[in-house]
Structures are given as C-alpha cells and as structure tokens.
Amino acid sequence: MPPRLNLLQPPRAFPIRTRAPIERWRPSRVPQICTPRNRGYADASKDLPISPDQKGPNTEQDAIPHVSEEAAAMKKSMGETPPELEQGTPIEEIVAGDKEAQAKLPKVMKDALKAQKPSNSRSFSTSAIRRTDPYRGYLGPMGSPSQNTDGAIVGSGTEQITDAASRAIAQGVKFGLPTLPLPANYNLHHRYDPLIDQMVGLLIQHGKKDVARRNVDIILSHLRTSPPPKINPDRPLLPGHPPPSHLPLNPVLYLSLAIDSIAPLLRIRQQRGAAGGGMALALPLPLSLRRRRWTAINWILEAASKRKGRGSGKSMFATRIAEEIVAVVEGKSAIWVKREGLHKLGVAARANMMTKRRR
Numbered sequence: 001m002p003p004r005l006n007l008l009q010p011p012r013a014f015p016i017r018t019r020a021p022i023e024r025w026r027p028s029r030v031p032q033i034c035t036p037r038n039r040g041y042a043d044a045s046k047d048l049p050i051s052p053d054q055k056g057p058n059t060e061q062d063a064i065p066h067v068s069e070e071a072a073a074m075k076k077s078m079g080e081t082p083p084e085l086e087q088g089t090p091i092e093e094i095v096a097g098d099k100e101a102q103a104k105l106p107k108v109m110k111d112a113l114k115a116q117k118p119s120n121s122r123s124f125s126t127s128a129i130r131r132t133d134p135y136r137g138y139l140g141p142m143g144s145p146s147q148n149t150d151g152a153i154v155g156s157g158t159e160q161i162t163d164a165a166s167r168a169i170a171q172g173v174k175f176g177l178p179t180l181p182l183p184a185n186y187n188l189h190h191r192y193d194p195l196i197d198q199m200v201g202l203l204i205q206h207g208k209k210d211v212a213r214r215n216v217d218i219i220l221s222h223l224r225t226s227p228p229p230k231i232n233p234d235r236p237l238l239p240g241h242p243p244p245s246h247l248p249l250n251p252v253l254y255l256s257l258a259i260d261s262i263a264p265l266l267r268i269r270q271q272r273g274a275a276g277g278g279m280a281l282a283l284p285l286p287l288s289l290r291r292r293r294w295t296a297i298n299w300i301l302e303a304a305s306k307r308k309g310r311g312s313g314k315s316m317f318a319t320r321i322a323e324e325i326v327a328v329v330e331g332k333s334a335i336w337v338k339r340e341g342l343h344k345l346g347v348a349a350r351a352n353m354m355t356k357r358r359r
Contacts, residue, residue, distance in 0.1 A: 092116070195256050195293060202297050215318035222322035223251040232331030237261045247329070258328045262299065262335050263292035266346045274352070283353065284346035299335045300324050 065073070072082035092113060095101040102113060196216060203212035228244045231237065238261050247254040266284045274281035287295070304324040309316050327333040 193252055193256070194290075195259065196252065198290065198293060199255075199297055202294070202301070214314075215321070218315045218318035219322045219325070220251040220255065222319060223254045223325065224248055226322075226326055229326055229329045231329065235331030235336050237329065244329075254329070255325060258325045259293055259296045259300070262328055262333075262339050263296040264339055264342050265292070266342075267291075267295075268342070268345055268349060281352050282345070282349040284349045296335075299338060300328065303333060303335055 068083065075082040091105075091109065095105065095113075102110070105113070200209065200212045200216050203215050205211070226248060228248060231244055237257060241257050242250075242253070247257070264287065266286050269283050269285050270280040271283050272278070272280050274283065300321060304317070304320040307320045307324065309320065324333060328335060
C-alpha cells in the first residue's frame with residue numbers, strides 16, 4: 001500500500017503576524033522657564049516713558065482730574081463760588097458717622113459735636129393738607145352743597161399768625177397749621193372718598209379687596225385718559241357741574257357726577273294689606289344718599305356685564321364699567337330709561353300715601 005504522505009510536495013506556508021508593541025507611560029519633562037536677562041520697563045524704579053506726540057494713557061491730557069478739581073470747575077462754570085482746594089475736609093465731617101472715632105476725639109471736639117446735634121423738637125410740620133378742594137364748584141348730590149370740610153381746614157391754616165410764639169413755630173410749616181380739634185374723619189381710615197370706598201366694597205368678589213381696588217384704579221385711569229364727553233341736553237346731569245372738558249382732569253368728580261346723576265330718589269315698596277282684602281299697595285319711600293348710590297352702582301354693574309367684551313384679560317371688566325360710566329354722562333346708557341320709569345311709578349303712587357287727619 002503506497003504511503004499517503006508526499007514528501008516531494010512543497011510545504012504549506014503559514015503567515016506569522018507579530019504582536020503590536022504596547023506603549024508604556026513615560027513621565028514627560030516639565031519645560032523650565034528661563035528668566036530673561038534684560039528687565040522690562042515695569043520692573044524699573046523710574047516712571048514710564050512719555051510719548052513724544054502727547055497722546056496715550058500716560059499723558060497729562062488724558063488724566064482724569066480729582067473730584068475736588070472737577071467740582072471746582074463745575075461751580076466755576078455755573079457762576080457759583082468754587083470750593084477751596086487747599087483747605088482739607090473738617091474732622092467733624094470725617095467722624096460724623098463713626099462712633100468709635102468720636103469716642104477717641106478730644107473733649108473739646110466732643111463738646112463741639114454735641115452742640116451741633118439737633119434737639120428732639122423740630123420747627124417744621126410734616127402734615128400734608130390739600131390746599132385746594134377738588135369739589136369746589138360742585139354742588140354735590142342732587143344740588144346739595146358739598147360736605148367736604150378740607151377747604152375749611154385749609155382756609156384756617158393759611159390765616160396770618162399774629163402771635164409771636166406761633167409765628168416762631170410756623171416758620172418751617174409748608175402747608176399751614178391745622179385747627180384743633182381735628183374732624184372725626186380726618187385719619188388714615190378715611191383717606192379715600194366715601195364713594196370710592198363704597199364702590200370698592202361692591203366690586204369685591206370672593207373676599208379679594210386688592211382686585212377690587214385695582215379695578216377701581218383702572219376705571220379712574222380710563223376716565224382720566226378718555227376724551228371729554230358730549231353731554232346730551234335731553235339727559236341733564238346734576239346742576240352746577242363743571243364743564244365737560246374739566247371732567248377728565250378730576251376722575252373722582254367724573255365718577256361722582258355720573259353716579260349721583262342716575263341715582264334714584266326713591267324706591268317702591270309693596271305694602272301688604274294696605275289696599276284692603278289682603279291686596280298689596282305700592283308706596284314710594286325716599287332713599288338715603290348711600291342707598292341711592294348703592295342702587296346706581298348696581299345698575300351700572302348690571303349694564304356693564306351685558307356689554308360685549310373687546311378681548312380677554314384682567315382689566316376687561318373694569319374697562320366695560322368705565323365705558324358704561326362714560327355712556328351715562330353722555331346720556332346714551334339704558335339706565336336713564338330705568339330711572340325715569342321708576343320715578344314715573346313713584347309719582348303715580350303718591351296717591352297711595354296716607355295722610356293724617358287734622359283734629
């Protein structure tokens with residue numbers, strides 16, 4: 001049997017691949033910084049060189065003057081007496097706010113500082129009283145005189161002071177001395193107009209008084225920035241009101257005039273059994289000032305809620321109320337028809353009032 005191995009056939013070649021060498025970490029050398037042999041200008045003890053063309057940051061032309069020199073130049077340009085540059089700052093001004101430094105001063109300077117301190121009493125008043133009455137010329141609701149007492153207070157404060165002691169006290173008074181005793185409503189809780197407080201109370205929802213005040217502020221701002229209204233002669237306002245061009249200048253008066261003009265004078269009460277046989281009888285009853293304004297404000301809020309909105313936002317409802325107030329002054333609001341109907345019903349119901357017999 002012949003052998004299967006062929007010894008004469010060339011052997012098969014096997015590829016031999018070498019392994020890649022692994023790089024080992026070697027510490028790198030830190031380069032050494034050589035100090036220069038020549039020293040720069042910044043290390044020299046002498047000043048920096050000056051540019052020959054007199055331009056640059058090292059010249060005297062670009063140097064900022066001292067604060068005292070700048071103040072002296074400003075005073076001189078304005079025609080005032082400039083401060084003395086040669087005189088230093090007084091020691092009293094330096095130690096004015098430093099208590100530790102004041103404690104180390106000599107006794108003579110301590111006595112001088114105590115003499116300069118003001119006493120606890122002051123010769124001026126900080127009470128701000130309005131000089132002018134914003135309701136001057138306005139007769140108030142339904143032609144009655146205005147009940148604002150600020151004018152009397154201001155008038156009494158501007159009188160001439162004949163007493164020497166009072167004249168010495170009133171030297172620093174800016175707005176005049178008020179008369180004592182002060183009125184009962186002359187305090188912090190009555191700083192707003194009564195109508196403004198009442199309107200804020202009627203606009204409160206869910207106990208949020210700040211939101212109601214913001215809405216009233218938006219209403220007054222709209223009345224102030226709106227053009228003067230065109231008054232309809234068929235819808236007369238209260239007698240004695242200012243011209244229409246003056247109303248935007250005083251938005252509180254604008255609001256008061258609109259509310260008091262449409263406020264009803266009476267209300268109708270259905271009296272049971274007054275007509276006999278258990279039938280109710282309509283009786284007209286007069287309203288107080290606060291109740292009349294309450295009814296007028298509710299009418300305005302009801303009419304404003306029916307107006308078509310022009311958009312969305314926090315100020316849209318207040319804007320609709322302000323537009324309704326302007327419509328009331330111009331005689332375009334439907335509230336006038338409601339007021340006239342109520343007054344006609346009250347005039348017709350006057351016959352139902354019972355009069356006492358004379359003995």
